[in-house]
Amino acid sequence: MCHRMMQAGRLAAGVALVVSAASVQAASFYAGVSADGRLVVAEQPMQGLHAFHPDPLREEERRPQVGRGDASRWHALLRQVAEEVGIEAALLQAVVQQESGFNPRAVSPAGAAGLMQLMPATARRFGVRDRFDPAQNLRGGARYLAWLLHHFDQDLDLALAGYNAGEGSVRRYGNRVPPFAETQAYVSAVRRRYAR
Template identity: 50%
Template sequence: MALCLKAFAFGLAVAAVCPLARAAEHVTLKNGFGVDCVRREAVGDKVRLYFVEKGKPDSDENYMEVAAESVVRVETVADVPDPVVEVKATEVKAPTAVTLMTAPTREEMHEMLAHAGAAHNIDEDLLASVVRAESGGQVRAVSRTGAQGLMQLMPGTASAMGVEDSFRPEQNISGGTAYLDLMLTRYHDNVALALAAYNAGPGAVDRYHGVPPFRETRAYVARVIREFNRRKQMATVAQAR
């Protein structure tokens, strides 16, 4: 146990996966997140934070992986709350709630993306590009693998990000942005790697030491970056008029 705690505190590599805790904990990260988990494990220079979805047993497959050095504080909590991610305070006006069956207007979408982007310091155009690539702006989009909503959140990811209903646009965008922020932090703001991890999972990016050689993932990364560049070019042209 001493070896595990040392690796966790200083980000040192360890040869095997070793359990750090079983009690419910609140983990604070450098980027301002506060994440509730049921247990942690050190895996090399990373830490896995495990979650429990409502109505489901504890699973070794339901976890989020972060760099050990990104953890600044761990607190034991009395009970296991619903998984939640706290976001940093922002002065941007909170978006108007959008009902389940109503597609957001362009203005409502702008408000939600601006709010989420400001909370996580992510360019609104990048978020809009991800939404376009993931769902084409369809609120009730569901993939063949079960990903849901505007930013196509898998149920486990949605739960970990504090999303109760992936078909509510403001919740989906908030959760998707929080997860993308984690990927950007993990890959030191390398947008291509973060997008690849968002699409194929960080395990695949780590395994191939870069964007995985999957046709879908490479096409996805290129599509998002192309859309992002298009938006920036349009903004530049508009400003020049």
Template identity: 50%
Template structure:
């Protein structure tokens, strides 16, 4: 009897030790911080919504910057990883025998809505005065621009300048790259921001303004980078170490939008 009891105690102690090791491994491996993982992949930005969340990841081994949806795969060395989960600041990937949680690094994540634009050099002190004095904000479209700008904390004059450069206020405009509507949203961006009909001016403007808002937050109010990202994509700007890409089209686009902005502002 004593021998049997002793044997059971030995087995139990052994199982507890094994379980403790497994729990320690699981706890360490499950920490939502990619710095503790064996791969060096960064979250650069998330475009989170319930229907189609996406994430921009930078693979520091290969230098590749790319946008992924849930289920997409990417290579890291000789291993293949799959994106399992995307939320605002947490992305779960799986590959080989490990599951890794990636968390945001130093990405701006302040989602409090403010009345005025974070673009300090393009900030308007009193929007109501500008709209009262300006003859440029009297149409239905101008009302949509003003309301969207105040709602999402983006300078309405900047929105109007972007629309002028993108489509010249043509709600049915389509570019050779299939960018659509007043703010020239590509289908993927329109879907990300809940735009069901890109040729509906109100929907298109609201989606475009939300996209501008996120770019402003991500690039911390740097107007040149915001406009470069709107024109060429945020991944392209990050590819060039958060500098304006050396593309004449993008560089000219920035100049045009800023020129339109100052023209609108000076009319107030």
């Protein structure tokens, strides 16, 4: 037991150091303790290693500020996809900014990935094979957002709540924004970005 506690302590200390370095780049990584007690850190999943995501990209106060250059990199694709699916480019941009800060490699603690933070099931549902491919991810997320707008009779608050918490949660609460602090903050934040 004491040996395991020492290993856990080493892992925690090592991860803290790696997190502080990795969070600058908002990269996910994998870490664990080898049989001989050494800290093992990898960029790819390996047996016995645990995933760490230094920047969950969900909490407004922890979101990296995105410079003009980052957003402008995706401007043409955003406009094209918005036109394809029939939603406003400004709305799509607001969602992408809130979801990932325009980081196509972003991964949330829950496993959502890419520019629009698609979960695996949502990606499959909207034809996305590679969630880290910016064009596929953006198209899948935009299709889902358009579907939600249609499903909730163009009610933007409900569509955004559905994007954040799932359409089932919105229905369970009587077609209202669910009383989840994260979802309510998400709807407000996207609306503010969209208004700008």
